[in-house]
Amino acid sequence: MADTPDPKETKQLTTGTDGKKSMLEKVKEGTSALKDRAVDEAKEYKDPQETQLWKSIFRVSHDRSDPRNRSLAILSNVFLHLHPAKINRDAVRYPFTWGMGGITFYLFIVLTFTGVLLMFYYHPTKADAFRDILYLEHDVPFGKLLRNMHRWAAHLMVITTWLHMFRVVLTGSYKRPREFNWCVGVVLLVLTLLLSFTGYLLPDDQLGFWAVTVGTNMARATPMLGHEGPFGPQLGLTAYNDVRFGLLGGSIVDSNALLRSYIWHCIGIPLVASIFMAVHFWRIRKDGGISGPAPVVLESEMKAVKKK
Amino acid sequence: MKRLLNKWTVLGVALLIVALWAINVHDWHQLWTISSTPDNIPIVAMLLLVPIFTWMGVRQAVANDRLIETLEADPKLAKTHHRKVEPWRPGWARELHVWPYLVRIEFLATVIVTVVLFVWSIALNAPLEEPANPNLTMNPSKAPWYFLGLQEMLVYFDPWIAGVVMPSIIMVGLMAFPYVDSNPLGNGYYTLRQRRFALWMFGAGFLQWILLIVIGTFIRGPGWIWFWPGQTWDHNAVVFDKNVDLHDMIATSGIGKALHLGFLATNPFKFIFGMIVVTGFYIVGGLFFHWLMTVDFKKITFRPLRLFPKNEFEQKILSRTSLLQYLTFQFFAVSVLLALPVKLILRLALTIKYVWVTPWFNI
Numbered sequence: 001m002a003d004t005p006d007p008k009e010t011k012q013l014t015t016g017t018d019g020k021k022s023m024l025e026k027v028k029e030g031t032s033a034l035k036d037r038a039v040d041e042a043k044e045y046k047d048p049q050e051t052q053l054w055k056s057i058f059r060v061s062h063d064r065s066d067p068r069n070r071s072l073a074i075l076s077n078v079f080l081h082l083h084p085a086k087i088n089r090d091a092v093r094y095p096f097t098w099g100m101g102g103i104t105f106y107l108f109i110v111l112t113f114t115g116v117l118l119m120f121y122y123h124p125t126k127a128d129a130f131r132d133i134l135y136l137e138h139d140v141p142f143g144k145l146l147r148n149m150h151r152w153a154a155h156l157m158v159i160t161t162w163l164h165m166f167r168v169v170l171t172g173s174y175k176r177p178r179e180f181n182w183c184v185g186v187v188l189l190v191l192t193l194l195l196s197f198t199g200y201l202l203p204d205d206q207l208g209f210w211a212v213t214v215g216t217n218m219a220r221a222t223p224m225l226g227h228e229g230p231f232g233p234q235l236g237l238t239a240y241n242d243v244r245f246g247l248l249g250g251s252i253v254d255s256n257a258l259l260r261s262y263i264w265h266c267i268g269i270p271l272v273a274s275i276f277m278a279v280h281f282w283r284i285r286k287d288g289g290i291s292g293p294a295p296v297v298l299e300s301e302m303k304a305v306k307k308k
Numbered sequence: 309m310k311r312l313l314n315k316w317t318v319l320g321v322a323l324l325i326v327a328l329w330a331i332n333v334h335d336w337h338q339l340w341t342i343s344s345t346p347d348n349i350p351i352v353a354m355l356l357l358v359p360i361f362t363w364m365g366v367r368q369a370v371a372n373d374r375l376i377e378t379l380e381a382d383p384k385l386a387k388t389h390h391r392k393v394e395p396w397r398p399g400w401a402r403e404l405h406v407w408p409y410l411v412r413i414e415f416l417a418t419v420i421v422t423v424v425l426f427v428w429s430i431a432l433n434a435p436l437e438e439p440a441n442p443n444l445t446m447n448p449s450k451a452p453w454y455f456l457g458l459q460e461m462l463v464y465f466d467p468w469i470a471g472v473v474m475p476s477i478i479m480v481g482l483m484a485f486p487y488v489d490s491n492p493l494g495n496g497y498y499t500l501r502q503r504r505f506a507l508w509m510f511g512a513g514f515l516q517w518i519l520l521i522v523i524g525t526f527i528r529g530p531g532w533i534w535f536w537p538g539q540t541w542d543h544n545a546v547v548f549d550k551n552v553d554l555h556d557m558i559a560t561s562g563i564g565k566a567l568h569l570g571f572l573a574t575n576p577f578k579f580i581f582g583m584i585v586v587t588g589f590y591i592v593g594g595l596f597f598h599w600l601m602t603v604d605f606k607k608i609t610f611r612p613l614r615l616f617p618k619n620e621f622e623q624k625i626l627s628r629t630s631l632l633q634y635l636t637f638q639f640f641a642v643s644v645l646l647a648l649p650v651k652l653i654l655r656l657a658l659t660i661k662y663v664w665v666t667p668w669f670n671i
Contacts, residue, residue: 102417106421148432179486221468
């Protein structure tokens, strides 16, 4: 409370009556005290990790010499908490996992990021769609790079998904207790392919149009659900009420098909895929982390099957 | 006797085939056009990536197999020896902190992938054709490369099989894989000898899938006609469709006429005939996979003729397999892994269109 002026002194200052110190000196003294305090406080800010702001965001000391802090760095971080705090020393060896699952997830993030940016420049209508791509390529700063990156990341994601599955098969990681997570992974593979396929139509060019025409023509041959499939006509299906009609929102690939594939591509499938991804990652932890590299088991150690 | 099939003869024959092919290439420009199309780059990349990662996996599998062999031969050693190729050493921590030892690898991976994507995106432009025009059909009109396997299947099967049933069976079959594989070994480490059959089956499926994609990309030209790599894609090429149904082929053949089998071309006999053929295919296919599953290739001899020597290890695995697991596996194996190449050969080499014709569906 030393800095707040005493009411008596204030009176003296304002009235200008005799005192021990003149008004000017009092002001000088007060200013230098304030300055000292400011300097002292500023010195404390020199270490940003000691500030209230920093501590409120990170909550854990970043002094990594303490092993407890290394664990807390993972456990108390929402983005990293799907990792365990510690792992088997061999599990980080690259040749074992190939890193393909993680890279696939990273590509999904890249695709979401570039995809959101692309959505700013695109209208899913027959009148605008193709022109929007031309504008994107020629008028939008870095528009061409943005579109290229979205397409190549999508292709790369299909490749990394396959390689991830390939590795899981080679290491037998789909075996007990991870059978169910393998099934979730197969669903994610289908969703990845569908995401890529629904995006194919969006530029509304000849390439996408005919690829989707060929693709959805197969749907009209679906047994019991398509009007050209086995038992379809017998069940009263026509080109106007079968599964292909439902996919395209019409009997031909037109404006409704464009809108439907846009919504599936940007909202529907990413939403479903996110849910499956959450389950996929969760189950990795719950099933005991990654499968290996595990110690080899010998044929002679194979346990007999339990008979109930 | 020296083994005829060693790596040098295989390499030599492979080189000879490539050389013979290269001599016969008429149109290098066509070849370059196909392989440098931006949308085809991923397949070209896969032709490199798949062998690289296969090699990486097989190398570790071979090392593990060697360790397994050593330990199987020496039970005393097996009790004391560390069970990994790169053993733990005293003084080492058995576990590492994820921060920073895993997180830094992940960070590095994202940086590398980002750089690769930037370079790729700057170097190659995403394709954009003319505006969509329903009145002007693209020729060839191709699906995205990862679906070309399905599109190529359309050549061999009707759309309801190639486009709907086959993909569904493949997906369900993939999901069933962990539940029908009753082999408890090889969980969490690379090995070839402990999981011979499962890896062969999966490898065969993966290879077929890649093969169909490669055919669909590099070989199918305008009109979905077969052009060998190096041939010019001729838009005026016409191929006369001389495919016939199996029952017609038999009924009109010399032998068929001699045996008075003309009735096979009429209903209901062609229906019954087709049903018998398809049923027979499933039985023969099942026997084939059973043989593949149980045989010990090293013990096969021709003099005296022994084609069905049993593999002891596979017999043990088979005794752990339930009937449901066995039949489920057989269904998926015969329906996809065998049906696909068999129909491919029937169609391409023997010009057979359908084997079973009914009023509702054709197979």
